[in-house]
Amino acid sequence: MPIAHSIARTLERERGTIIKPAHPRSVRIALVFPNTYYVGMSNLGFQTIYRHLNARSDVVCERAFLPDPEDAQDLIRSRTPLFTYESGIPLAQCDIVAFSISFENDYPNLIRILELARIPLFAQDRTHYDPIVLIGGAVTYINPEPLADFADIMIVGDGEEASYRYIDRYIEDRKTLRSAHLERAADMRGIYVPAHRIFNGDDHNEPTSDQIEKQQVARFEDYPAYSGILTPDTEFGETLLIEISRGCPRRCRFCAVSYVYPKFRAHTPETILSVIRSENERLVRDGHPGIRSVGLVSSAMCDYPYLNELCAGLDALGMRVGVSSVRVDLIPDSLLDLMLKTGLRTMTIAPEAGSERLRKAINKPMSSEAILTGAQRILSRGIQNLKLYYMVGLPTETDEDIEELIDMTRRLSNLQRAEGLPGGRLRLSINPFVPKALTPFQWSPMAKPGEIKRKLDRITSALRRTPGVTVKHESLKSAYFEAVLSRGGRELSAFLVETVRRDGDWKAAAAEIGLDMGFYLGDMSQRSSLPWDFISTDREQHRLRWEYRKSHGLPYRELTPVVALERPPVTTSDILRSQ
Numbered sequence: 001m002p003i004a005h006s007i008a009r010t011l012e013r014e015r016g017t018i019i020k021p022a023h024p025r026s027v028r029i030a031l032v033f034p035n036t037y038y039v040g041m042s043n044l045g046f047q048t049i050y051r052h053l054n055a056r057s058d059v060v061c062e063r064a065f066l067p068d069p070e071d072a073q074d075l076i077r078s079r080t081p082l083f084t085y086e087s088g089i090p091l092a093q094c095d096i097v098a099f100s101i102s103f104e105n106d107y108p109n110l111i112r113i114l115e116l117a118r119i120p121l122f123a124q125d126r127t128h129y130d131p132i133v134l135i136g137g138a139v140t141y142i143n144p145e146p147l148a149d150f151a152d153i154m155i156v157g158d159g160e161e162a163s164y165r166y167i168d169r170y171i172e173d174r175k176t177l178r179s180a181h182l183e184r185a186a187d188m189r190g191i192y193v194p195a196h197r198i199f200n201g202d203d204h205n206e207p208t209s210d211q212i213e214k215q216q217v218a219r220f221e222d223y224p225a226y227s228g229i230l231t232p233d234t235e236f237g238e239t240l241l242i243e244i245s246r247g248c249p250r251r252c253r254f255c256a257v258s259y260v261y262p263k264f265r266a267h268t269p270e271t272i273l274s275v276i277r278s279e280n281e282r283l284v285r286d287g288h289p290g291i292r293s294v295g296l297v298s299s300a301m302c303d304y305p306y307l308n309e310l311c312a313g314l315d316a317l318g319m320r321v322g323v324s325s326v327r328v329d330l331i332p333d334s335l336l337d338l339m340l341k342t343g344l345r346t347m348t349i350a351p352e353a354g355s356e357r358l359r360k361a362i363n364k365p366m367s368s369e370a371i372l373t374g375a376q377r378i379l380s381r382g383i384q385n386l387k388l389y390y391m392v393g394l395p396t397e398t399d400e401d402i403e404e405l406i407d408m409t410r411r412l413s414n415l416q417r418a419e420g421l422p423g424g425r426l427r428l429s430i431n432p433f434v435p436k437a438l439t440p441f442q443w444s445p446m447a448k449p450g451e452i453k454r455k456l457d458r459i460t461s462a463l464r465r466t467p468g469v470t471v472k473h474e475s476l477k478s479a480y481f482e483a484v485l486s487r488g489g490r491e492l493s494a495f496l497v498e499t500v501r502r503d504g505d506w507k508a509a510a511a512e513i514g515l516d517m518g519f520y521l522g523d524m525s526q527r528s529s530l531p532w533d534f535i536s537t538d539r540e541q542h543r544l545r546w547e548y549r550k551s552h553g554l555p556y557r558e559l560t561p562v563v564a565l566e567r568p569p570v571t572t573s574d575i576l577r578s579q
Contacts, residue, residue: 003071007085010037015238015288016229016279018051019086022060027167029053029061030084030094030131034101034109037065041227042235044243044297045137046100048225052160053098059167062086062094066109067116075116082116091117094131096170098163101137104485105478107146110135111500114150121497123152123195128178132170136163140192141214141260143437143532146485148194149493153185155192156535157215160223162190190215194490197534212535220246220265224275230283230291239293239322240279244272244310248300252352253363253440253551254394257299259544260438264300269310276317293320293342302330311338325350325389328374329366336381347378350389353397354405361396361551363440368408376415384424386412392455393433393447395551402455406462413466428471430459432479436486437532438540440547443525446483449476481506484520489531 011017022028031050033040040046040063053061062084067075075082081090091097097119099110111121114133120126123133135147136155144154155162165188173181186193192212217223225243232238247261280291294314298304301323311334314321321338325348339347349371353359356368375386390405409426416424432452435444456473463469484506485492498509510517524530525548533541549555 003067003074004088006071010231010233011085013233014229014231015283015286017086018054018061018228020054020060022087026058026060027096027170028089028094029059029096029098030064030089030091031061032064032091032097032099032113033066034099034106034113035066035103036068038233038235040065041229041231041233043100043102044225044227044241045102047227047229047241048243049098049100049136049159049163051228052223053163053167056164056167058171062089064091064113064117066113072112072116081118082113092119092131096134097131098134098136101135101139101147104139104146104482107485107496108500108504110147110150111496115500122149122493124149126152126178132178132181134166141438141535142256143486143488144192144194144535145489145531146492146496148197148490151194152182153191153193155215156190156212158217158223159215160217162188162215165189166191189213210534211537214260214535216261221267221271224267224271225297226275226279228279236295237293238291239295239320240276240291241295241297242272242275243267243297245298245300245304249303250300251363251547253361253547254352254391254433254436255299256436256439259440259540264303266304266306269306269313272310273313273317276314276319291319293322295322295324297324299324300327301325301335302327302332307332308334311335314338315341320344324348327366328378329370331374331378336378336383340382345383346385346387347383348387348389349375351408352389352391353394353401354390354403354408355401356404358394358397358401362394363547363551368404371408372411372415375412376419379415379419379424385427386416386424387427387429388412390428390430391433392430392459393452395433395441395444397447399455399458402458406459409463409469410466413468416468424468426466426469428459428463428469429473430456430471431474432476434479434483434486437530438536438544440544440551442487442530442544443523443527443548445523446480446521449480452476452479477507480517480521484510484517487520487524487530 031053033043033046050061050063053059063086064082064084081092083090101110114121119130119133132152133150134153134155135144135151136159140154140156144156153166155166166185169185169188173184182193182195185191186196190213227241230238230240245264245266247264248258249264251258276291276294284290315338320342322344323335328349351359351366351371352364353362359366409428412426416426433447435441435446453476460471463471494513495509495515498513499506502508
């Protein structure tokens, strides 16, 4: 069968694959990423939980992914259910099918995978003979409700310790009824059983439910996250990715990272360097080439408190080092020197907004001069290329903000040439702002497609002849789909199923079931409750409301909307007209 041959070739290219024999009493877990192998194996969280679950002697955890379209058709033609990579066991024969989900746009893929695995889509239709469908990952920190009808169990927050507690519960309950097991699991910290959440009235009314406390590990230092499997078949090639910190102290108002993680946590350099050394030794011991490059992962790279010490340690290891995006106004010389020494010539920075005024409104208060000064430091050291992340459609954004973005890009291009780097590239990645749950902008409407398109066209046209500049942006269709899923509840389950039935055409799916997309894309500041309120405390919501009003320059007042300062709501017809 072609898909089996393809998987076998993929496994041959891996270094660090975990192959464990299954014993009769082993808990068999299929860990599933709802996208292709290439995307899933580029995900640090997925790789980490795979390694973590297999550290238990009573667990055999194997991987599964969304097949490529040709492979999916092969499964359908041959009437073969979707199976795991390591041993080829069908997902439906596992005890637990655990999805690690990081991105809203992957939600339809969960449904596709359940269908290919021949597992009932809805939790209410599963029996004692079906596996437990468990959902974890980044989306559970923010808004798990759109997937609630498909999940038997959700782990909300850090999964390292919570997953172990749940497996212990599962083993104890093996001989009990499914309903009794779910009832007992619902009493556990950080475990969310959606079937036990009862709603008063229609789907948008406030439910009766206890608060679900987002989990955090007791000692962050005990759980370093890194990619235990290296393969050329990922976005990062054979680079060892390792998380140096989690969370962010900056509290940018558009970003959930600062608000959903309990606090900013960092690993010591000793922990990071120890992982790199031990993984290198393990690979060499198993007859593989050692690690040649390391990627440092952090949402707040320049806030990592031991950066100079870590750079010195990495320098001593003599490996190529890459980093995620940095605060251009805070980047230390030690990191620049290390990047140059290891041969990297591209730095990623994220101004996010074009003007100083708008950056202050989103709580990323970098002055334009600070950005230019920081960029000059980077370019003067010989780092040739800059990649810049921007958003358009942010709350309070005006055309003047867009013009300042254009002017900033031109000045950066001039800096490149002034530093004698005529071949350098400025790559602008510009994406529509999507309001996210559990951020201060969770109540903000999304800008209309026509407004976003006009601003993107203006930027692209204005910079077309600027030397070395390229502009790319996410599709508007994808961004608006993400926004609907970001701020919806479990009533979206029918929408997701219909979207899959229509092969991804979510606009047609919404029209078919009569879903008013404007409900999810418009202003939410006057709503008494939101679908994700049950995973946030009153104190957290108070902070979000305060930040929301502060972004508009207004004093805090409980639940007082700022509708007058917002744009008109997006309607269904706006979306259907957009390209």
